[in-house]
Amino acid sequence: MSWCWTPSVCAHPGMILSRAQYGQISRYLERLRPNRQGLKLLMEQFPSQSQSTLLSIFSLEYQKRMKRTHARHHTTEACETYYQRYLSGVMNNAAAPVLFELANEVDLAPSLMARIVLEKFLQEHEQAIPSKPVINGMLRDPSQIPDRVLANQVYQCTVNDSCYGPLVDCIKHAIGQEHEILLREKLQRKRLSFLDEDQLRAKGYDKTPDIILEVPIAVEGHVIHWIESKASFGDEYSHQCYLQDQFWSYWNRFGPGLVIYWCGFIEELDCHRDRGIILKDCFPEDIVTLHCTMANIDLGKDR
Known part of the structure; x- marks a missing residue:
């Protein structure tokens, strides 16, 4: 994927795919070159899929191919x-x-x-x-x-270059920052109190998620203490790496949390909810705050 083709973070939300759907896209990508023509063919082949989802998968799969053939080159x-x-x-x-x-x-x-x-x-x-x-x-x-x-x-x-090099790295970093800003704006609109990564590092934390909520929230019945923003698609390989290197350590230090894969993810990977890590492809709108909970309790008392 050439990251300069990536749309605005708000324009093309990601999609949640089944493992079978991802496999179908992955197999088709094996015959494509990582260029504009290849991307065009991919989007023509899967017109119902989100553009940002296909862009991210395009990049992920090519990077895997480069890792497999690295030694030969x-x-x-x-x-x-x-x-x-x-x-x-x-x-x-x-x-x-x-x-x-x-x-x-x-x-x-x-x-x-x-x-x-x-x-x-x-x-x-x-x-x-x-x-x-x-x-x-x-x-x-x-x-x-x-x-x-x-x-x-x-x-x-x-x-x-579509997937490697200093230009791609720079644009990837900018897109990641854009999504983190989007996340902070959504939290502020909800009037939620939080600490971001820079504030946490200033307090001496060395390895932190993007957001720590000062007052936990509930999402779909699950308590959330932290939020991690990923401006990419959550495929099997990258998600397992993130679990091992980041998510479980966050869980150990801060409790249960939420990971947002803005470009979507494989549905079957959202299997750790009962253990304290849930996945979403967008900022959840149906959150329950402590303020809402206390208000409901007070209403109950009045009755």
Whole structure:
């Protein structure tokens, strides 16, 4: 998914899919390239699905594919082959998108191809293995690359990459921040008292959810002490990782909580409600506050 195609957070809400529905989309994605044409085909194939849901699944599945094939692309032989093909290609036509087309040919994310070739170039010209900060800095700002042809090739890769690279990382971060702002605004409209992540860190907490409610609420009969915002689709792999790395630790420290997957999630993953973690694809409107509960108790007394 090219994140610059992502719609406004309010325009296209996510959707809850069954595991079977997700599997159908996932299988179809295996035959697509991670570009605008591939995304267009995906949306034509599944017109009833939310755009934000398909965009997020598009990105998630391609990232899984890159992880599965990472070792094949990063052998010494493969890296040398890619570098030599780059040199040969720009020698024939320096203006052609050599690196980008090579990445598409071998089914590697363009930004990852740019990283491989940039590392090989720097090793050859500086006789040393470049550090990660140096590589990352040049990928973010190709004008730092001491070769104008390579700088242009790297730039073409990073701006046209759908799922990886500094531009995608920047837009992902911005979208995540946008959803966190949306969440805080909704809590404020409900006049709920809460502490956000920055306030919690200022108090000395090191690993926290996005929101801690100072007064718990109830959602669909479940007490909620904290809320985590995820500007993505909740698939099996990412959700299990989040459970292990984040959600259960939040549960241990702060009690039961709510996770909002704004781009939707697989329905069967919402199976821990009785243990204290519930999933939603939007901010719940039917919340019960302590204020409402106390008001009902007072009304009962008056009767």
